[in-house]
Amino acid sequence: MCHVSVGHVARAIEEAGIPTSVVLVRAFRHVAEETRLPRVVVTRHPMGRPLGAAGDHQRHRHVVMTALELFDSAGEPVMVELPEPFRAGL
Amino acid sequence: MSETFEEFRNSFYYGSRSDLNFKFLKNLPDEEAAQFLRELLDHLGDAYDHGGLDPLIQLAIDWQIRGYQPPEGATRRWVYDEGPFAEPARPVSESRVALFTSSGHFVAGDDPRPFDVEDMTQEEAEDRIDEFLKTPPTLSRIPVDTVHEDLRVRHGGYDVTSAASDPGVTFPVTALRELEAEGVIGTLHEDAFSFPGAAAQMRLIKESAPAWAQMLADQAVDAVLLVPV
Numbered sequence: 001m002c003h004v005s006v007g008h009v010a011r012a013i014e015e016a017g018i019p020t021s022v023v024l025v026r027a028f029r030h031v032a033e034e035t036r037l038p039r040v041v042v043t044r045h046p047m048g049r050p051l052g053a054a055g056d057h058q059r060h061r062h063v064v065m066t067a068l069e070l071f072d073s074a075g076e077p078v079m080v081e082l083p084e085p086f087r088a089g090l
Numbered sequence: 091m092s093e094t095f096e097e098f099r100n101s102f103y104y105g106s107r108s109d110l111n112f113k114f115l116k117n118l119p120d121e122e123a124a125q126f127l128r129e130l131l132d133h134l135g136d137a138y139d140h141g142g143l144d145p146l147i148q149l150a151i152d153w154q155i156r157g158y159q160p161p162e163g164a165t166r167r168w169v170y171d172e173g174p175f176a177e178p179a180r181p182v183s184e185s186r187v188a189l190f191t192s193s194g195h196f197v198a199g200d201d202p203r204p205f206d207v208e209d210m211t212q213e214e215a216e217d218r219i220d221e222f223l224k225t226p227p228t229l230s231r232i233p234v235d236t237v238h239e240d241l242r243v244r245h246g247g248y249d250v251t252s253a254a255s256d257p258g259v260t261f262p263v264t265a266l267r268e269l270e271a272e273g274v275i276g277t278l279h280e281d282a283f284s285f286p287g288a289a290a291q292m293r294l295i296k297e298s299a300p301a302w303a304q305m306l307a308d309q310a311v312d313a314v315l316l317v318p319v
Contacts, residue, residue, distance in 0.1 A: 022315075048110070
């Protein structure tokens with residue numbers, strides 16, 4: 001239900017005129033599609049670790065950068081799926 | 091007393107074997123759940139011989155993805171034909187960016203005290219998930235210079251182990267502060283926001299979400315990074 005909740009918050013923020021970018025895991029990609037979120041980054045990480053594993057700061061940065069870039073690059077709704085596998089135990 | 095395989099699967103979903111990493115077992119038909127366990131053991135056996143747990147972890151992630159896919163033909167409640175699309179007013183390098191997550195983080199000493207409970211544990215939050223789902227959410231304001239030691243996390247819907255040991259997995263303030271220092275974003279908004287996403291949807295849609303959006307507009311936020319968990 002969390003992903004639906006954030007979908008509704010993102011829609012409200014967009015309706016207030018503020019652009020949003022959302023990071024979520026592949027298991028819940030369908031929620032981003034169903035709630036028609038405008039800028040989405042999908043990671044192949046497990047639920048509860050959307051940015052990457054604990055300690056994998058490089059991955060956290062990469063995911064955040066990808067989400068931020070969408071503010072400048074997306075002229076229409078876009079969903080980017082990052083291919084990198086989860087890296088545990090770094 | 092014997093237990094059926096279905097009862098076994100369901101016990102991972104807030105039952106006697108509750109495990110938020112594997113609660114998706116409840117969503118899989120018996121045959122698929124059995125296949126998952128079979129493959130999991132195969133991969134574990136391989137790891138005995140070859141070491142390396144990456145294939146085992148990847149298998150669990152792949153099955154988690156499968157477990158959360160809506161069944162074909164299922165009626166979905168929150169589906170929209172269209173979505174709003176706000177145009178950025180300025181490049182992200184000149185923007186005030188705010189972080190907003192449903193990770194359930196809050197600052198020590200500023201506990202949102204769900205149901206007026208003092209210092210609710212993670213275990214109790216899991217036990218009371220049904221009550222959270224009927225209650226409007228409480229938003230926690232988290233100054234972005236809050237040190238890790240002062241951050242707390244509690245959420246009845248996901249395994250918070252990683253988020254507690256490294257907030258960056260669900261609440262990426264550290265990455266955002268670095269990117270602010272490097273000029274990738276103009277300014278990181280002084281407060282980040284978090285709420286436990288398990289909440290009553292109608293109240294969220296009608297009350298909380300529009301109020302939070304207005305709050306961000308009033309604080310001259312230009313762009314929002316959201317992380318559902």
